[in-house]
Amino acid sequence: MNDEIRVRIAPSPTGYLHIGTAHTALFNWLFARQKNGKFILRIEDTDTERSKEEFVTDITDGLSWLGIDWDEGPERNEPFGPYKQSDRLQIYQDYAEKLLKENKAYYCYCTAEELIKEREVQEQKKLAPKYSGKCRNLTNEQVKKCQAEGRKPTIRFIVEPKKIAFTDLVKGDIEFDTSLFGDFVIMKSDGRPVFLFAGAIDDFMMKISHVIRGEDHLSNTPRQILLGEALNFFVPEYGHLPLILNPDRTKLSKRKNPTSINKDFRNTGYLPEAMINFIAIMGWSAKNDQELWTLKDLINEFNFRDVGKSPAVFDGQKLNYLNGYYIRKMSVGELSKAAEPFLQKAGLSDGKDKLLSALSLVQERVKKLSDIPELIEFFFKNPEFSQDLLIMKNSTKEKIKIALEESYKHLFEESDFGRDSLEQLLRAVAAKNNLKAGEVLWPLRVALTGKEASPGAFEVLECLGKEESLKRIKKSIDMLK
RNA sequence: GGCGCCAUCGUCUAGUGGCCUAGGACGCAGGAUUCUCAUUCCUGUAACACGGGUUCGACUCCCGUUGGCGCUACCA
Numbered sequence: 001m002n003d004e005i006r007v008r009i010a011p012s013p014t015g016y017l018h019i020g021t022a023h024t025a026l027f028n029w030l031f032a033r034q035k036n037g038k039f040i041l042r043i044e045d046t047d048t049e050r051s052k053e054e055f056v057t058d059i060t061d062g063l064s065w066l067g068i069d070w071d072e073g074p075e076r077n078e079p080f081g082p083y084k085q086s087d088r089l090q091i092y093q094d095y096a097e098k099l100l101k102e103n104k105a106y107y108c109y110c111t112a113e114e115l116i117k118e119r120e121v122q123e124q125k126k127l128a129p130k131y132s133g134k135c136r137n138l139t140n141e142q143v144k145k146c147q148a149e150g151r152k153p154t155i156r157f158i159v160e161p162k163k164i165a166f167t168d169l170v171k172g173d174i175e176f177d178t179s180l181f182g183d184f185v186i187m188k189s190d191g192r193p194v195f196l197f198a199g200a201i202d203d204f205m206m207k208i209s210h211v212i213r214g215e216d217h218l219s220n221t222p223r224q225i226l227l228g229e230a231l232n233f234f235v236p237e238y239g240h241l242p243l244i245l246n247p248d249r250t251k252l253s254k255r256k257n258p259t260s261i262n263k264d265f266r267n268t269g270y271l272p273e274a275m276i277n278f279i280a281i282m283g284w285s286a287k288n289d290q291e292l293w294t295l296k297d298l299i300n301e302f303n304f305r306d307v308g309k310s311p312a313v314f315d316g317q318k319l320n321y322l323n324g325y326y327i328r329k330m331s332v333g334e335l336s337k338a339a340e341p342f343l344q345k346a347g348l349s350d351g352k353d354k355l356l357s358a359l360s361l362v363q364e365r366v367k368k369l370s371d372i373p374e375l376i377e378f379f380f381k382n383p384e385f386s387q388d389l390l391i392m393k394n395s396t397k398e399k400i401k402i403a404l405e406e407s408y409k410h411l412f413e414e415s416d417f418g419r420d421s422l423e424q425l426l427r428a429v430a431a432k433n434n435l436k437a438g439e440v441l442w443p444l445r446v447a448l449t450g451k452e453a454s455p456g457a458f459e460v461l462e463c464l465g466k467e468e469s470l471k472r473i474k475k476s477i478d479m480l481k
Numbered sequence: 482g483g484c485g486c487c488a489u490c491g492u493c494u495a496g497u498g499g500c501c502u503a504g505g506a507c508g509c510a511g512g513a514u515u516c517u518c519a520u521u522c523c524u525g526u527a528a529c530a531c532g533g534g535u536u537c538g539a540c541u542c543c544c545g546u547u548g549g550c551g552c553u554a555c556c557a
Binding site for chain 2: 010011012014044046047049050108112115119122123128129130152154168171174175176177180181182184185187188189190192194195196199214215216217218219220222240242243245247249250251278281282283285286287288289290291292308309310311312313314315317318319320321322324328362363364365366392436437438439440441442443444445446449451452453454455456457458
């Protein structure tokens, strides 16, 4: 093998891009980019029942959105493609044939029912369920009989009892005893490979130097090493990343948590920057306590030595915090661009110039882009609210009425609608009428926004402009009559 | 059941035998600012799963227990 770093992410398109897949994708990608290696996307679609083209699209779209690009993948077959396992079936069959010829594998005619029964018996006897190997030495007559019955065979790999040891990049030294395994299936009766087999072959043919994947594959590793030895493959480095868990500490699942990068995060207003940062600090941490990371900085700082061994519970609150943080850091222009699809959906896409100033007032309270329409709708529509909201607590209807009328009068005569001069003006109004600042500003703000919580009165006045502001204040005065 | 992995505040984590009275971040609570909310700042809250060793000394090393997760499929 050459010493170029080549890593891959190998999702099966039986579902959308999952946050766990994105997690291993990110760590692989970071490693490749840091080492000037290659990052490969391979689609493992040998489960024809459940694989769907739309999921392939979802996966590639999601990765691209996150900023994770790949050097080799399904859209181009060079140099070691195809990169879709369904296009590589002949390859797997040839390798299976080779194993068969070398007596390292055999046809197994056992039916599913027989196997289940066998397993049940073993379980009753408290034995480790493992295949008996009874088809290993079938006579020609037995084979003929099975074929006559129309049985379609699987191909099983002969497991030699031995110890398999390897050093995992994150877990350290690991050893398995293969005598506990039993001969396992490598080709299904429909002629398709099992993922274990296809994966081992593809990793070899695609010259994968480091197999970095979820910890759920750790127990599969010795089987793949066995396969590699039988086929004379070089052994790649292995690294198994800790899993992401639901709050109840079970393996992360969509039933208990949002998991779809596109549907649950992208489409509900999370930023790719926040997702990347969040995913990166689950299972990995820098020695200097830094928690805010851009993709670019991660490339330099990421290290397998600093990857933790224990699983991490998905924490939506931290994600929200990070998302808010990155939203606050955007320029208004960037924010408006990012918010566009959400505004369109809410029918607030007109009035571009007003939009920018409105967004800048609201930016610091946005947690998700999908919050934006509700936060800025009062800039576009007349607010609706009940009279009670106008009356600040600990004040009276009479006072509020005076406050609004006096404010109206002075605002009507004011030509400078900048926030600073407005502040001077309105504080003076309050003082002159023996009102607390709040007794003037609260009803004003409600009159303009119709909301209990909103940006400050001065900013809203400035943003709305004189004409619109006066119109709304007048309406509130009428409400109090 | 067998095999494997894992075990520090509620959560993400720092910690590689004395720097630990265990640090940071999110969350939560309180405070400052304030017309509300948010932002920002300050303060506080809260953990080494348990039991044995090893050692002058264990969060750190070893063993066991418990617990969690994964694999044990013609799913990946």
